Amino acid sequence: RKEVEQDPGPFNVPEGATVAFNCTYSNSASQSFFWYRQDCRKEPKLLMSVYSSGNEDGRFTAQLNRASQYISLLIRDSKLSDSATYLCVVNTRGAQKLVFGQGTRLTINP
Amino acid sequence: GAVVSQHPSWVICKSGTSVKIECRSLDFQATTMFWYRQFPKQSLMLMATSNEGSKATYEQGVEKDKFLINHASLTLSTLTVTSAHPEDSSFYICSAREGEANYGYTFGSGTRLTVV
Numbered sequence: 506r507k508e509v510e511q512d513p514g515p516f517n518v519p520e521g522a523t524v525a526f527n528c529t530y531s532n533s534a535s536q537s538f539f540w541y542r543q544d545c546r547k548e549p550k551l552l553m554s555v556y557s558s559g560n561e562d563g564r565f566t567a568q569l570n571r572a573s574q575y576i577s578l579l580i581r582d583s584k585l586s587d588s589a590t591y592l593c594v595v596n597t598r599g600a601q602k603l604v605f606g607q608g609t610r611l612t613i614n615p
Numbered sequence: 616g617a618v619v620s621q622h623p624s625w626v627i628c629k630s631g632t633s634v635k636i637e638c639r640s641l642d643f644q645a646t647t648m649f650w651y652r653q654f655p656k657q658s659l660m661l662m663a664t665s666n667e668g669s670k671a672t673y674e675q676g677v678e679k680d681k682f683l684i685n686h687a688s689l690t691l692s693t694l695t696v697t698s699a700h701p702e703d704s705s706f707y708i709c710s711a712r713e714g715e716a717n718y719g720y721t722f723g724s725g726t727r728l729t730v731v
Contacts, residue, residue, distance in 0.1 A: 546706070546725075546727065547724070547725065548621075548708050548722040548723060548724050548725045549659065549708075549722055550722070551720075592658065592659075601647055601649075601664055601712070602661050602664055603661075603710075603720060604661075605651075605658045605659040605660075606658060607657065607658045608658055
């Protein structure tokens with residue numbers, strides 16, 4: 506079983522729609538959680554950290570459910586520029602490394 | 616913000632040759648650097664972790680004699696792919712971290728290696 510699992514998609518949604526991605530992680534010792542965005546042939550860039558209480562940054566909302574080992578990302582009022590691959594990333598307590606999910610590919614259509 | 620410069624952006628080399636990729640932290644001291652590899656439509660897979668002045672720690676299945684990592688200073692790490700073969704063609708990305716903070720990871724722009 507992969508340590509971080511995501512639905513690879515692709516998801517194709519119209520501009521202005523609301524879209525949600527989910528991610529599950531297997532290591533209960535995981536401590537830090539992030540969503541990264543990766544454009545084609547580019548490096549990943551931090552979109553937002555995910556906190557236990559849930560957090561929002563503009564049109565983006567992240568949720569964490571430690572009991573279910575589940576992370577979500579919600580994008581409201583999607584823009585064409587939101588088209589990218591969204592990576593769920595986990596860091597384990599005491600470990601230095603980040604563990605990446607496969608990524609969910611999103612395309613926003615005009 | 617923190618910037619990591621990675622060079623070259625892309626390289627095409629002949630099978631059997633060696634290729635060196637550089638990763639520099641431009642405005643901070645990177646105590647730890649990470650090297651990842653990403654095949655098409657797959658996730659980033661960590662290859663190795665290096666701390667300045669120490670030997671790199673390689674992930675299971677990564678050949679340390681094939682992928683040589685040097686982290687001689689707090690601002691520079693290099694990855695050398697020795698005797699490259701077509702199956703080594705991939706997108707290689709470095710990441711640097713300043714201190715121990717879990718959120719302080721900065722990625723280089725990646726190197727697309729094609730071995731022909």
